[in-house]
Amino acid sequence: MSLENLLLKVKSKNIHVCVIGLGRVGLPLSTVLAVSGLKVSGVDVDQKKLESIRNSQCPFYDPPLQESLEKANQMKNLFVENNLSNIEDVDIIIFTIGTPNVENEVDYTQLYGALEEVGKIDLTNKLIIMRSTLPPQTTEEIVIPFLEDKTGLKAGVDFGIAMCPERILEGQAIKEIYELPEIVGGINSISNKISSELFKIINPNKEILFTSPAGAELAKLFTNIFRYISFALSNEFAIWAERYGLDASTLIKIANHNYSRSNIPIPGFVGGPCLSKDGVFLDNNTTFASIISTAWKLNESIPKHIVNNLKELTGVLFNKKISVLGSAFKSGSDDIRQSPAMKLIEILKSYHAHVLVHDPYVKGTKSIDEALDNPDIVIIATNHKEFKTLIPVLNQCGCKLIYDVWSMFNKNDFPHIPYVKFGEGYLKNIEKN
Amino acid sequence: MSLENLLLKVKSKNIHVCVIGLGRVGLPLSTVLAVSGLKVSGVDVDQKKLESIRNSQCPFYDPPLQESLEKANQMKNLFVENNLSNIEDVDIIIFTIGTPNVENEVDYTQLYGALEEVGKIDLTNKLIIMRSTLPPQTTEEIVIPFLEDKTGLKAGVDFGIAMCPERILEGQAIKEIYELPEIVGGINSISNKISSELFKIINPNKEILFTSPAGAELAKLFTNIFRYISFALSNEFAIWAERYGLDASTLIKIANHNYSRSNIPIPGFVGGPCLSKDGVFLDNNTTFASIISTAWKLNESIPKHIVNNLKELTGVLFNKKISVLGSAFKSGSDDIRQSPAMKLIEILKSYHAHVLVHDPYVKGTKSIDEALDNPDIVIIATNHKEFKTLIPVLNQCGCKLIYDVWSMFNKNDFPHIPYVKFGEGYLKNIEKN
Numbered sequence: 001m002s003l004e005n006l007l008l009k010v011k012s013k014n015i016h017v018c019v020i021g022l023g024r025v026g027l028p029l030s031t032v033l034a035v036s037g038l039k040v041s042g043v044d045v046d047q048k049k050l051e052s053i054r055n056s057q058c059p060f061y062d063p064p065l066q067e068s069l070e071k072a073n074q075m076k077n078l079f080v081e082n083n084l085s086n087i088e089d090v091d092i093i094i095f096t097i098g099t100p101n102v103e104n105e106v107d108y109t110q111l112y113g114a115l116e117e118v119g120k121i122d123l124t125n126k127l128i129i130m131r132s133t134l135p136p137q138t139t140e141e142i143v144i145p146f147l148e149d150k151t152g153l154k155a156g157v158d159f160g161i162a163m164c165p166e167r168i169l170e171g172q173a174i175k176e177i178y179e180l181p182e183i184v185g186g187i188n189s190i191s192n193k194i195s196s197e198l199f200k201i202i203n204p205n206k207e208i209l210f211t212s213p214a215g216a217e218l219a220k221l222f223t224n225i226f227r228y229i230s231f232a233l234s235n236e237f238a239i240w241a242e243r244y245g246l247d248a249s250t251l252i253k254i255a256n257h258n259y260s261r262s263n264i265p266i267p268g269f270v271g272g273p274c275l276s277k278d279g280v281f282l283d284n285n286t287t288f289a290s291i292i293s294t295a296w297k298l299n300e301s302i303p304k305h306i307v308n309n310l311k312e313l314t315g316v317l318f319n320k321k322i323s324v325l326g327s328a329f330k331s332g333s334d335d336i337r338q339s340p341a342m343k344l345i346e347i348l349k350s351y352h353a354h355v356l357v358h359d360p361y362v363k364g365t366k367s368i369d370e371a372l373d374n375p376d377i378v379i380i381a382t383n384h385k386e387f388k389t390l391i392p393v394l395n396q397c398g399c400k401l402i403y404d405v406w407s408m409f410n411k412n413d414f415p416h417i418p419y420v421k422f423g424e425g426y427l428k429n430i431e432k433n
Numbered sequence: 434m435s436l437e438n439l440l441l442k443v444k445s446k447n448i449h450v451c452v453i454g455l456g457r458v459g460l461p462l463s464t465v466l467a468v469s470g471l472k473v474s475g476v477d478v479d480q481k482k483l484e485s486i487r488n489s490q491c492p493f494y495d496p497p498l499q500e501s502l503e504k505a506n507q508m509k510n511l512f513v514e515n516n517l518s519n520i521e522d523v524d525i526i527i528f529t530i531g532t533p534n535v536e537n538e539v540d541y542t543q544l545y546g547a548l549e550e551v552g553k554i555d556l557t558n559k560l561i562i563m564r565s566t567l568p569p570q571t572t573e574e575i576v577i578p579f580l581e582d583k584t585g586l587k588a589g590v591d592f593g594i595a596m597c598p599e600r601i602l603e604g605q606a607i608k609e610i611y612e613l614p615e616i617v618g619g620i621n622s623i624s625n626k627i628s629s630e631l632f633k634i635i636n637p638n639k640e641i642l643f644t645s646p647a648g649a650e651l652a653k654l655f656t657n658i659f660r661y662i663s664f665a666l667s668n669e670f671a672i673w674a675e676r677y678g679l680d681a682s683t684l685i686k687i688a689n690h691n692y693s694r695s696n697i698p699i700p701g702f703v704g705g706p707c708l709s710k711d712g713v714f715l716d717n718n719t720t721f722a723s724i725i726s727t728a729w730k731l732n733e734s735i736p737k738h739i740v741n742n743l744k745e746l747t748g749v750l751f752n753k754k755i756s757v758l759g760s761a762f763k764s765g766s767d768d769i770r771q772s773p774a775m776k777l778i779e780i781l782k783s784y785h786a787h788v789l790v791h792d793p794y795v796k797g798t799k800s801i802d803e804a805l806d807n808p809d810i811v812i813i814a815t816n817h818k819e820f821k822t823l824i825p826v827l828n829q830c831g832c833k834l835i836y837d838v839w840s841m842f843n844k845n846d847f848p849h850i851p852y853v854k855f856g857e858g859y860l861k862n863i864e865k866n
Contacts, residue, residue, distance in 0.1 A: 181691050207691060214680070222695070226695055226696075241651065251655060282673050291666055291731060292669070294722055
């Protein structure tokens with residue numbers, strides 16, 4: 001048996017894959033690999049989550065994933081455990097653990113926890129795939145030295161290793177695992193070949209883009225940071241439009257219309273567990289202000305900026321009843337991690353406002369009827385498409401201001417209620433009137 | 434006669450249009466309007482330029498414009514003068530004067546010069562179109578009050594006025610004047626209607642996007658700033674890739690490949706008369722660091738950064754013979770205004786390097802043979818596509834280093850010469866060897 005043998009084994013599709021971390025990256029990948037006919041063992045420390053997966057209940061909102069999970073369980077290909085030591089005869093180990101930021105530094109706790117466990121296994125002739133988003137050189141400077149030290153084996157010779165970053169959009173995970181090209185950054189040719197064969201089991205036509213481990217780490221960050229900066233710039237435009245008494249979202253639509261050089265996003269909150277942290281992976285590696293750090297400052301300040309706008313519009317917020325529609329970080333999601341809507345809610349509470357939160361996706365929030373029971377202010381804080389149907393209810397709820405962070409509505413939708421969009425220069429207009 | 438009559442006159446295509454400023458914006462528009470059958474009078478202070486236009490010689494490199502100019506002159510519809518007072522019976526006056534930056538402030542000299550002249554005309558029932566890029570509210574806070582004050586007339590009543598920003602790409606002017614949607618920011622409905630009819634003479638299917646004068650000013654800036662920031666971010670990625678010993682252009686291609694959420698430009702110089710100034714039109718209106726100011730700092734620093742890279746690679750530059758290929762700010766252009774290549778040349782000279790510049794488009798530069806006469810270093814400073822054919826010549830020129838700002842070539846193209854791209858981590862590699 002050698003790594004060449006593992007390659008043949010993968011080609012025969014007769015392998016056992018272990019996925020460490022069953023979150024929004026690991027679980028969809030596990031189900032897709034299982035549905036593709038492989039034996040998959042998933043590991044996660046969260047017992048409740050494991051129970052839920054065993055019962056074919058996706059632990060978060062994602063209908064296509066729910067379907068894929070049911071199929072994987074019907075095929076009896078997916079097994080979940082709370083400890084790697086319960087799993088035997090693994091061929092490929094995929095790391096999908098979280099790498100959050102804590103105070104602008106990368107938190108490697110989960111990574112080291114997983115490495116500790118993996119280091120106890122005999123890795124001879126196995127392949128390690130790093131799938132989590134990592135700061136550049138993490139695979140070469142942390143993962144490989146750690147595993148070599150623990151196992152006494154040599155990476156690339158005794159075991160293979162490749163960095164193959166996840167690049168899925170939350171909510172589109174299943175579709176994109178099948179369709180997206182894979183970036184494969186193997187430590188050597190055999191690691192590349194085995195990783196490539198594994199992904200081609202999912203989809204024989206999958207495009208594979210080869211690079212180095214650090215190249216794969218950096219390419220992933222480039223993508224997310226590019227999106228993050230686009231969104232930040234859109235918000236900077238919103239601030240300028242406010243200053244000039246203009247309407248950013250309308251002007252952005254005009255600027256973009258059939259003009260191939262403009263693809264400016266509409267202003268809104270920018271956050272969530274991926275975009276807001278990935279920039280820090282590069283930015284904490286420089287001493288001076290970068291575009292990333294400037295963009296981060298701007299995006300992170302938008303909730304406070306909006307509270308300041310509300311105060312300008314309605315006076316002090318003390319004891320005001322404020323309905324916040326949406327707490328998830330993006331439309332169609334129940335994910336509130338690093339959600340600017342949550343930050344907005346905290347700031348409003350710090351001013352002693354009485355905040356009622358409704359989110360159709362987020363468990364534990366109020367019903368729409370409770371949330372819209374005669375509020376002073378309504379804030380559209382997440383662009384869930386369901387909110388589009390609320391125009392009649394909003395018109396009847398008795399509120400004195402609708403503040404729309406996402407430019408979801410138009411002034412005409414609310415003939416008798418003051419309606420203000422983020423990125424709209426109401427202050428100037430008020431001064432003029 | 435009223436503005437309604439002017440509208441009818443425009444519909445009948447029997448009008449006389451005056452274009453003030455015959456630069457890279459004004460001249461193409463003048464020729465297109467003339468070719469569309471209108472009588473067009475162009476005004477410019479540059480007598481040499483006027484002579485050149487009369488002789489059907491485009492004063493700058495732009496083959497489609499050259500063709501359009503010839504046609505306009507054949508049709509005898511285009512007249513040029515050095516003074517507005519020489520022109521009679523004008524219906525529509527279009528401002529295409531320059532609004533450069535001087536020390537991060539807008540230089541209104543040309544604008545006020547043109548306004549002074551236009552203010553002497555009886556503007557009754559005429560239409561003014563502002564076509565230059567302007568800081569938001571310039572039309573409403575400078576142009577209109579100035580003209581009302583000079584003429585005693587009322588904008589919107591006695592004369593029409595609209596801000597209709599140019600959005601052409603240099604080199605694509607003629608094509609884009611016909612095809613691009615027009616943003617029309619009229620002070621009132623009749624100004625919008627007349628402007629719209631004028632543009633529909635050029636192309637009856639032209640899309641018209643209506644907004645206010647300040648909206649038009651801001652929408653134009655959004656577009657250019659969005660591009661500028663994309664390019665700046667690409668250069669920030671280049672700096673990070675260098676730091677990690679990686680290759681930015683290769684990784685960006687990987688990140689973009691069939692991945693709809695990534696459209697990252699390849700690193701290179703960012704400058705020229707439009708992109709580098711438009712951000713300042715917004716940015717000088719805020720006290721704190723913005724994404725724009727951070728991006729500007731970065732883009733403006735790239736020439737110096739590259740000189741620093743050269744010093745790291747080759748030692749002091751004193752008396753070194755350096756061939757710089759390209760001085761224009763972008764490919765296929767002879768425009769050296771705010772060209773980072775020119776800045777690079779100045780910095781190299783300040784280190785007492787012996788700099789030989791060749792640009793196939795820029796008059797007065799050396800021939801390729803002179804420029805490549807046994808240099809120490811060759812720098813690809815503009816991405817002219819003609820340079821692609823230089824591989825054999827470069828391999829024979831005797832240089833000791835090729836530094837490629839634009840990632841135009843590959844290492845394999847120069848088997849015996851050290852070849853380094855901007856955004857490539859050569860320093861780390863050198864340390865390792």
